[in-house]
Amino acid sequence: MPLKILISGAGISGPSLAYFLSLARSRSGQDHHITITIVERFPALRQTGAQIDLRAQGIEVVKRTGLLDAIRARLVPEEGVSYVNAEGVVQGTILANRSGKGAQSLTSEYEIMRGDLVGVLHDATKTLDRVEYIFGREIASFTEDEEQVHVRFSDGSQETFDLLIGADGQGSRIRKALLPPDVPAPDPYRRLGVYVAYFFIPRIPSDDNLRRVYGCPGGRMIFRRSHNATETQVYFFLRSDEPGLSSISRADIETQKAFWTDRFRDAGWEADRFLEGLKTTRNFYCQEVVQVKMERWSGKSGRVVLLGDAGYCPSPFTGMGTTAAFVGAYVLAGEIVRNPNDLRLAVGNYERILRPFVDEIQKLSVTAVRLAMPDSQWGIRVIHFLTRWVCWLRIPEIVARFSSEDKGGWKVPEYEELEGRLGE
Secondary structure (H helix, E strand, O other): OOEEEEEEOOOOHHHHHHHHHHHHHHHHOOOOOEEEEEEEOOOOOOOOOOEEEEOHHHHHHHHHOOOHHHHHOOEOOOOEEEEEOOOOOEEEEEEOOOOOOOOOOOOOOEEEEHHHHHHHHHHHHOOOOOEEEEEOOOEEEEEEOOOOEEEEEOOOOEEEEOEEEEOOOOOOHHHHHHOOOOOOOOOOEEEEEEEEEEEEEEOOOOOOOEEEEEEEOOOEEEEEEEOOOOEEEEEEEEEOOOOOHHHHHHOOHHHHHHHHHHHHOOOOOOHHHHHHHHHHOOOEEEEEEEEEOOOOOEOOOOOEEEOOHHHHOOOHHHOOHHHHHHHHHHHHHHHHHHOOOOHHHHHHHHHHHHHHHHHHHOOOOHHHHHHHOOOOHHHHHHHHHHHHHHHHOOHHHHHHHOOOOOHHHOOOOOOHHHOOOOOO
16 A cells, blocks of 8 residues: 655645655655645645745755755845944945855855745646645644544545644644643743744845845844845844733734834834835735744654654744755655655654754754844944954854854765656
8 A cells, every 4th residue: 555645734844855755766766655645724835935045954955856956046146144234334244155165154055035945846746646735725633543644624524644744834733733632731932032024025226135134222133135126025023022922923914014113113224114115015924933842743653743843943043944844854755765664663763863953953042142132222333343343354254164064063864765856
């Protein structure tokens, strides 16, 4: 019987897993008897979202698996990061490391819009004979036993699978269902006290290909970055310990916009322009910045497992979320292919092998995050002073050039079955 796998979520990690599993069958010349269903609660593919990037071990994975050229064709031409004051005067600039040596800087060589990367992965998997996408449906409930996962969908239909993958993001419903209802479970969120909103506005001639970073008093920070000839992205970051702010992202869109307008109306620099664009933008999203930390990523029988942000979101401040999705999918696919008749072993190996990497990428100092968004103008001046000196001494360039490409020294495992391109 074919191995039936159900993936919840058609973002990045889920389709990556489907691609890698299909790649194994193509490369080996053997039929691994794997059928994959990807269910997505939205009615169509969500090719929207902010700018993301690949770094460190994630670059190695896309190189091995033949995705690099397709990703390169959709890259954003961001050249680096400039820090500015309220008058727009540059305090320091850190360029992308394009030397081919060392680690990525604040701007990666592989910057891409989330929607474009989702499109690349969908294009790579949508025509595969054993991968099926189902949109407008979600998993209403599931139960697992030693042999199968029994799933009931939102349309009332039911089906059994050998493995259920929760690849449904930071707010994963699969993760919530995995937590025992009658036993208090640790909060999976490590809350950083930071909230972010991002949206698109029309691009103007002064919006170049350098990301601008502007800090202002009150624990606030603004990014401006452009990804195409007509649009500019704006990011508002707010550091706050106010109780109840976690719920703002669940309010209606107009309430969310009103909240961010109120908090940034006196921010200075180009905030007035950004807030004017906020009124009419159709591409808007806000969320609390968190990390997801779980003691284990699978259910009691090993038939349900979490992947990517659903199990180990590292937070945007680490820059490793997309890399974690690719690396996690690669390891999980490799272990499934090697152990198709013992999924408990495959899932156990996935957790054991990947855990050191996740622990490494989730290292994040909350104190450093808070210091980067000070309350006072004096704190902003200190940051500008340090930025000028660090950039003048070219310390970021030197650090990037002589740092290891592999985050924390963790090496991507070798899975020969997953290397190459589909059809080769």
